[in-house]
Amino acid sequence: MIVNRVENIDEDLLGRVVSTEEEAYNLYNNYATRVGFSVRKGQKRYNTKKVLRQFSYLCSKEGFRLDSDPSELSKVSKLETRTGCKASIRFAFQDEDDTWKVSYFVPEHNHELAKPEERQFLRSNRKVSDSNLGVIKTMVGAGIRTTNTYSYLAEEVGGSQNVGFTKRDCYNVVNKEKMAMIEAGDAQSLMNLFKRKQAEDPMFFYTVQVDQENRMTNFFWRDGRSRIDYDCFGDVVVFDTTYRTNRYNMICAPFVGVNHHWKNVLFGCAFLLDEKTDSFIWLFETFLESMGGQKPKTIFTDQCQAMANGIQNVFPGVCHRLCSWHISQNAARNLGSHYGNQEFNHMFNKCLQGYCETELEFQSIWDDLLAKFNLTGNPWLMTLYNLRAKWCPLFSRHIFTARIKSSQRSESTNNVFHQMSTKTMSLTQFVHHYDKQAEKMRSSELEESFRCNQGLPSRIAKSSGILNHAATVYTRKIFKLFEKEFVDSLAVMMHEVGSDGTIHSFELNEEGHSRVYLVQLNSFNHTISCSCKMFESMGLLCRHALRVLNVKCWSQIPKQYILKRWTKDAKKELEANEHGELLRVNGKSSVTLRRNALMRTTYDVLSKAAETKATTRIAVKKLREMEELIEKEMIKSKGEVNQKTSDNVVDCNASGCTFDETPVLNPPCVRPKGISNARLKSAMEKRRKRTSKDTVSSSMKVPCLVLLFTISYY
Known part of the structure; x- marks a missing residue:
């Protein structure tokens, strides 16, 4: 048997005193990380009153696994890691000062210890901290792939060996969050989500x-x-x-x-x-x-x-x-x-x-x-x-x-949904x-609205007339469409074919085309119509109507021909009403918002602190002081919340609450193999695709879709 004593770690934990189990675990786990082994929990001992008196922590290679039944084939081939290592530590309760003291400590190991560059893989040393978890959730929620998220965390701390967990742990955390999202079942979790959204947004x-x-x-x-x-x-x-x-x-x-x-x-x-x-x-x-x-x-x-x-x-x-x-x-x-x-x-x-x-x-x-x-x-x-x-x-x-x-x-x-879902x-x-x-x-809409309100196109700002009026009222995109019609109207030939003093009739044809359009202008009520019906179908005046108005020296678009849905103020009244007030509430959790605000605030400070060793020491010192203050405040706040909760406990049965609401079950899961999550293609598209593949190699047949049937009721 190999007896491996730790020579580089001159540290004897015997007699050390801690206040809590958590502190005891951290003491031994930090020691284990420095030495190069992983920790697992051992037995606990209680007195006759079922009060904890002793607990221990062991090397993860302690003991041996029980022989399994040869008839039960394991799906995964696992490594045998137990070597019967005796390294361990035991904490005993001290009645006189309510503390825990190391009463037994064995530092010898009978196996090879992890090298410094390998200690990042020790299981008890791998932990996704709350701060890292927040970053992971934010980045994955923003559509960043898990592998890229882990690469970002590694880059921030100078390499994967300093992250504190592996890429597999990162994937496990993401999957755990996904499973927690549908913990009550997919359909019922969806119902719960809708109920929360309705509580946040009355509309x-x-x-x-x-x-x-x-x-x-x-x-x-x-x-x-x-x-x-x-x-x-x-x-x-x-x-x-x-x-x-x-x-x-x-x-x-x-x-x-x-x-x-x-x-x-x-x-x-x-x-x-x-x-x-x-x-x-x-x-x-x-x-x-x-x-x-x-x-x-x-x-x-x-x-x-x-x-x-x-x-x-x-x-x-x-x-x-x-x-x-x-x-x-x-x-x-x-x-x-x-x-x-x-x-x-x-x-x-x-x-x-x-x-x-x-x-x-x-x-x-x-x-x-x-x-x-x-x-x-x-x-x-x-x-x-x-x-x-x-x-x-x-x-x-x-x-x-x-x-x-x-x-x-x-x-x-x-197509956008296809890019972000599976x-x-x-x-x-x-x-x-x-x-x-x-x-x-x-x-994107908000940004475009902001741009629209910043000014007019430079080529239009100093001009006057209908084009300037259009640039003032229409959004940038709609103005471009209007401008094209206006420019094309300059190549339209027109002549007046009738007039009774109020209603004027014109025939127009575009240069190079024989088709004739009829435009009627009522100078009394400022109405105009064209046989092409562009305003009726599009909500913008056509080139034929614009040609008539331009020749008749109109300087503005008639009010009744400015469709509000195309203007900069299309949503102005509705966004200012009571519905708009309700919608200003952001649906994101306040914790996420506060964390993001803190990260923005501290990033510049920490970047400056990293420039020299002296400023780094100052930053580390102040951060540790902040951590202690925050932990004290969290303990205090947690106690107040628990007290408030206990004071407001309601007997649900006594108050008429029921738990008889039947949960909604998941839809029938009948996805045949071979179905893509893309848009359903026509037979012609599929035939073209198969033909192109056949020029290289023979293609395999895709199974037919399974017909779905269900009975629905309200």
Whole structure:
């Protein structure tokens, strides 16, 4: 047997006195770290009154493991680390002064001790401190990968050997926090999270649908800020369900709009277990209820019959537009080689993108398309033609659509979710990620609003007239769109074709184009209209109307043609009302905010202190003094809290409290292998992908999706 005495550590702990068990453990563990071994707790001894009298700590290699049953095969091959080492320490209670004294101490070891560079791996020496835990939680919460978080901590302290724990410990801490987040079960933890959010934000709204076994099936939520955004920009809603990003293979369905900076804004989000009509009716009714019954003017979706049924049932009279991008993908799948023909694409896109000005022109191009390519009677084109009012912009020019031609705004939001979430993510985690994404989008909006209020574009600031007026009222992005129309109006030819003194009629055509547009100007009530219907569909005056106003020497845009949703003050009134006051409460925990504030305050001081040895000594001394004061205050505060808690203990049964509320169970977990958490691709996209792979190697077949079925009730 090897007897390894510690020669480099001239320290005998026999007779040392400590006040508490924690202090005793720290004494021996610090000694063990300096020597090069790990510590574990030993036996405790009590007297007849069950009062602790002795406790001990041992070398982690003390004793031997019991022989296991050979028939029980272990899943993990573990190392045998026990060597029967006798090194230990024992503390005995001293009645005379209520302290603990080292009564027995064995320093000899029968095994090799860890080298100085290896002591960072000793188990009892590895501990994630509260300060490090706070940094880890903050950085992981900000979307920084765990491995990068650990690298940052190592960089801050001069190497991984000084961190105090390993990268694996860092991963374990992160996973522990994730598990704590759904400790009550994923669905019930989500319910608890929603309840906390509702307590913090009175305008927060959520609702959940469960099946007969009380398993969560569908749910929807939105915060108070989303309600204000909807009040300002809820005239156009983009709704998309082609995205799955969670362990239950549920469908993520965000409601997205466009704000006054031409950026995405979130109105709320839902998760659905299936894409049936009943599910969509429930969701749209819930969404409408959460928004106070205010319907949008236009809603964009993909081509789903169940979704269309739900919209027709809940949103009668609302313009339902189909995503042109999805129609293009379906055309490629259903029309085969025709879709690859350049002339066919030109004629088809002329109808799809709304380049036709009249229904007669649309019908003529459509008939020529069918005749030229012998597609008369094609079932897919016949179905598409019957839905022409939903996908051709010509048929909805009189309705405000913000000239959005596809649901890719929603899909771009989904792409952001895809970057930050995984197919194994819990629903509770996803809601946290959703909140962070919403916060980033709102921060971007706030920054853009700040820029808009700082001044005017330099080329416009010294000018006057309509362009200067537009720069004053519109946001930067909307002004760029307006400016383009204004500049293009300079190339528009016009001549007056009629006037009765008040109403003036003009015919205009753009240079190089034969199409003629009709503009009517009422000089009495300052109204103007154009046959292109740009203001009705976009909310901005077109180049034809601007040409007339410019020629007639108008210096400002008529008030009725400044759509508030595009202006700098689009949210001014709503943000100043009582709802805005409620939303100023930050949902972050006060502990996190205080820690972040302290880190910002102390960073500069500590950076200066690290410049010289003298300033470093001063900083260390003052930090230790601060630590002692803080610990005393924490002990004092903890005692006061415990006293207050004991004084306010309520007998729940006596006061009528019940614990009979049935917890909500997790959704059915039926994720087949091979399902990605990306947007659901069409068959055409998949075929193209397989074809490209086949040129290199043969591809493997992907298992089919498993059909989901559930019964939902309120």
